[in-house]
Amino acid sequence: MPETKVIVNLSNRHIHLSREDVEILFGPGYQLKKTKDLGQPGQFACEETLVVKGPKGSLEGVRILGPERRETQCEILASDVFKLGLPGCPVRESGQLEGSVPMEVVGPKGSVRKTKGLIIAKRHIHFDPEAAARFGVVDKELVSLRVGGERSAIFENLVCRVHPTYALECHLDFDEGNAVGIGSGAMGEVLKK
Amino acid sequence: MPETKVIVNLSNRHIHLSREDVEILFGPGYQLKKTKDLGQPGQFACEETLVVKGPKGSLEGVRILGPERRETQCEILASDVFKLGLPGCPVRESGQLEGSVPMEVVGPKGSVRKTKGLIIAKRHIHFDPEAAARFGVVDKELVSLRVGGERSAIFENLVCRVHPTYALECHLDFDEGNAVGIGSGAMGEVLKK
Numbered sequence: 001m002p003e004t005k006v007i008v009n010l011s012n013r014h015i016h017l018s019r020e021d022v023e024i025l026f027g028p029g030y031q032l033k034k035t036k037d038l039g040q041p042g043q044f045a046c047e048e049t050l051v052v053k054g055p056k057g058s059l060e061g062v063r064i065l066g067p068e069r070r071e072t073q074c075e076i077l078a079s080d081v082f083k084l085g086l087p088g089c090p091v092r093e094s095g096q097l098e099g100s101v102p103m104e105v106v107g108p109k110g111s112v113r114k115t116k117g118l119i120i121a122k123r124h125i126h127f128d129p130e131a132a133a134r135f136g137v138v139d140k141e142l143v144s145l146r147v148g149g150e151r152s153a154i155f156e157n158l159v160c161r162v163h164p165t166y167a168l169e170c171h172l173d174f175d176e177g178n179a180v181g182i183g184s185g186a187m188g189e190v191l192k193k
Numbered sequence: 194m195p196e197t198k199v200i201v202n203l204s205n206r207h208i209h210l211s212r213e214d215v216e217i218l219f220g221p222g223y224q225l226k227k228t229k230d231l232g233q234p235g236q237f238a239c240e241e242t243l244v245v246k247g248p249k250g251s252l253e254g255v256r257i258l259g260p261e262r263r264e265t266q267c268e269i270l271a272s273d274v275f276k277l278g279l280p281g282c283p284v285r286e287s288g289q290l291e292g293s294v295p296m297e298v299v300g301p302k303g304s305v306r307k308t309k310g311l312i313i314a315k316r317h318i319h320f321d322p323e324a325a326a327r328f329g330v331v332d333k334e335l336v337s338l339r340v341g342g343e344r345s346a347i348f349e350n351l352v353c354r355v356h357p358t359y360a361l362e363c364h365l366d367f368d369e370g371n372a373v374g375i376g377s378g379a380m381g382e383v384l385k386k
Contacts, residue, residue, distance in 0.1 A: 179372035
């Protein structure tokens with residue numbers, strides 16, 4: 001029998017920054033301050049937050065996650081889409097910014113208009129290769145996840161992401177967690193098609 | 194083959210008031226002003242909104258739904274629980290206020306402290322008896338509902354509520370709608386156990 005139980009952690013809206021954008025937003029040479037390690041090795045939450053603007057409204061206090069990345073990318077919640085005035089914001093895997101929507105990011109020392117980078121993160125599960133073998137899944141495979149107690153649901157179309165630098169962990173967002181009444185640290189059950 | 198397709202409408206946080214509480218909050222003899230009929234016959238949204246307070250924070254602009262009811266009851270979202278400071282707020286069917294939590298309701302002419310009445314609404318589907326027969330469900334039966342496109346999910350434990358005054362309609366809340374990327378008017382598929 002393949003393994004099925006996975007820890008689920010909930011993501012709030014957050015932003016990843018390129019080195020270039022860190023320097024525009026915070027000043028030349030600025031180094032982001034780590035406050036907390038996250039579930040994925042090497043990933044961390046930063047002390048700093050930013051304002052992200054859409055055509056209709058803004059999100060304040062958007063947490064920066066480190067380390068820096070090649071491209072700036074902001075992952076919002078479906079419930080943020082109305083506030084920003086961006087009904088067309090697509091659901092994408094992290095790093096897949098083709099077709100993502102423009103945004104303005106405002107920091108303490110400057111602001112930057114990006115022609116792309118705003119997405120709703122696609123539900124996904126991180127696996128190291130050994131865990132993927134135990135679960136019987138391969139990279140890019142779509143699976144379902146049953147999670148929650150009284151308000152349980154089976155979320156469909158979670159992407160399995162397999163990489164040696166990953167740790168076994170499912171990422172849902174706050175909307176999804178609220179819909180099933182769970183917090184970070186809940187356990188889910190992977191269901192194969 | 195039983196019928197399976199049902200329209201899904203999304204509920205935001207809202208409040209139902211007793212006559213007594215209408216008079217405390219808005220003044221003696223006050224009549225609530227209807228602005229929009231809702232999916233269920235005789236139910237309507239009112240022009241008036243209220244502030245609902247918990248131990249830690251408040252919700253502004255909570256819409257009143259009419260007509261008046263025997264008991265005042267406020268249905269919030271799981272995402273409101275943190276803002277109010279009420280992590281123990283239970284999931285209940287509308288009208289089942291046993292074990293629900295206290296709240297303060299503030300209106301333009303007065304305020305009222307209720308010892309109970311705050312709940313997270315349990316997902317449910319309204320059926321008239323003819324529709325229930327076509328779907329093959331009975332009152333109080335629990336079913337699942339598949340809904341959503343790219344971000345689809347199967348919500349479990351929806352209560353079937355069958356009554357001659359009801360119209361066929363599924364009620365999810367904004368958290369649940371956001372989790373699967375739908376708006377009001379989407380179609381869902383009822384799945385029997």
